[in-house]
Amino acid sequence: xxxxxTIPAKSLQAIQESKAPVNKKAARSRVGKLPDARADVPFxxxxxxxxxxxxxxxxxxxxxxPKTNRKLTEFQFKVLDLCAQIPKGKVTTxxxxxxxxxxSPRAIGGVMRINPFCPQPVPCHRVVASDxxxxxxxxxxxxxxxxxxxxxxxxxxxCKFNADGFIVADKSGDFNVFGDFDTSKL
DNA sequence: CGAGACCATCGCG
DNA sequence: CGCGATGGTCTCG
Numbered sequence: 001x002x003x004x005x006t007i008p009a010k011s012l013q014a015i016q017e018s019k020a021p022v023n024k025k026a027a028r029s030r031v032g033k034l035p036d037a038r039a040d041v042p043f044x045x046x047x048x049x050x051x052x053x054x055x056x057x058x059x060x061x062x063x064x065x066p067k068t069n070r071k072l073t074e075f076q077f078k079v080l081d082l083c084a085q086i087p088k089g090k091v092t093t094x095x096x097x098x099x100x101x102x103x104s105p106r107a108i109g110g111v112m113r114i115n116p117f118c119p120q121p122v123p124c125h126r127v128v129a130s131d132x133x134x135x136x137x138x139x140x141x142x143x144x145x146x147x148x149x150x151x152x153x154x155x156x157x158x159c160k161f162n163a164d165g166f167i168v169a170d171k172s173g174d175f176n177v178f179g180d181f182d183t184s185k186l
Numbered sequence: 187c188g189a190g191a192c193c194a195t196c197g198c199g
Numbered sequence: 200c201g202c203g204a205t206g207g208t209c210t211c212g
Contacts, residue, residue: 068209075208094195104206109194111208129195136194150194 041138045152047088047125051117053080065116075103078186079111086126089158089171090178093130100181105130113139125153132175134165 054063065072072080078101086092094105094112101108112124113136119125129135137150147165155161158171169175 070209073208098195098206103208105195106193106205107207107209110192112194124194127194130197134194139194141194147194 041146041149043152044149045156047119047123047153047156050120051122053084053117053121065114067114067116075101075107076111076114079103079108080115080117080122081186082181082183083112083115083122083124083127085181086123086178088123091126091128091154091159091167091170092178092181093128094135095130096177096179097127097181100179100183101186109136112136119153123153125150126157126178128167132166132168134161134167 054060060072060077063072064070079097082097082100094108097103097108098105108127112127115122115124125137127135134147134151134154135141136147138146140146151161151165154167159167160169162168167175
């Protein structure tokens, strides 16, 4: 029964050629890190729960992020606001978001990590890596991570994935990265 | 106030 | 397909 868990390079190539939505770059080492389920993290595909999100400057000034026990910075709110613009059933990438606020993808990831407003109104599960890979969730990346829940949430919204954790279609049936951010109201 | 650490990435070799 | 480079932010002393 025991089979190799790593994915043969050929399969990866096939995946890239036929389905890779964004770049046709070769899959990276992270692909070999599947599966993504973690026994210690309960399954959760809820995409409806609505957290209270401080909108006004005053409210934001006093809000304490329960995840960090700290206030959120201006930049963090900016990124969260941006993320909140992603329509249901669509996804965007860390890079797109970074471009939108003149930041870097890693900084975006950093904010997603501490996002206390998941899954609403800040649907951080709709942010994937630039090549369509599901990426990280819940503070972890790839395998050790808990992509299962991120994936479950997206599937519930109508997105499709292949066996390796790459998105192949959003709700519309195609895959196109959402990048139409309105940065004017940040 | 400054330096160092961190990262749910990227893209090149 | 692996690995190092890189940018920006956060944290702590």
